[in-house]
Amino acid sequence: MTTTEIKQTPATSPRLNFAKAAPKAFKAVIGLDAAAREGLDPTLVDLVQIRASHLNHCAYCLHMHTSDARKAGESEERLHMVAVWKEAAHFFSAKEQAALALTDAVTLVADAGVPDDVYARASAHFDDQELAQLLALIFTINTWNRIALATRKTAGEDERVS
Template identity: 80%
Template structure:
């Protein structure tokens, strides 16, 4: 299938660019696989921690669509505005976050920015001190998943505020 068969030629209301493909419709098996990984990753993790990780990764990846979605979800779950504002600068505002949350955020930074030097033993060890092996594996899967969602949203031109799940 050619790109012209996948996308429409209608301009976007905000950018004037052609509307990009709907990934869920164009690759339903791949889309369902990411949803399955996302659901498996979240199992047993604190929902607040899940949102903090997703917000942080979305900050780092400059994904406005996912950032809007996950800050909205976090607010609905009772997260404070104060903490939401501090996620972007968590290293300078550690007193807003528990040690466990800080370890998860450090791991999120390292995995999301893996090309900038990998995941140090210090960062990995800090996370391993707060999460047992199954939890740590699910935390890693969560980080992998949000990075995938960020890339899907950015590559397909998802617009912040539309929350098209």
């Protein structure tokens, strides 16, 4: 492909279908996602997925996970506050705040690593197994965000629906 051809590609046109092009890798991520959720509160799972998707600017995943959260009964008020959870901490429990702080640190790990105080805060609210599950969930949503961004998934087109 020439430079001219690359420039003519609209920024919104989808790229390859990752699930079809790399089915084993795709299934492995699905397996990790399912395993990561085990034992975690579904509301917490939604909040973590929404927050990481905000940070990664992944409109496809953000749309999907806010829709899931609404269907599960999450309030519009809290959904709007996830993006500014530090400034609106009173909307979230201490455990949710700890999970959101860990999500921020792990998602933005290149900025400052995972600070000891953030890790300690999370470990005060989650036992070792839950903390490992939470970390796996954060790793997984970051992977999904990168797949969606790299392949230019379109927000609002939830491929899980047949």
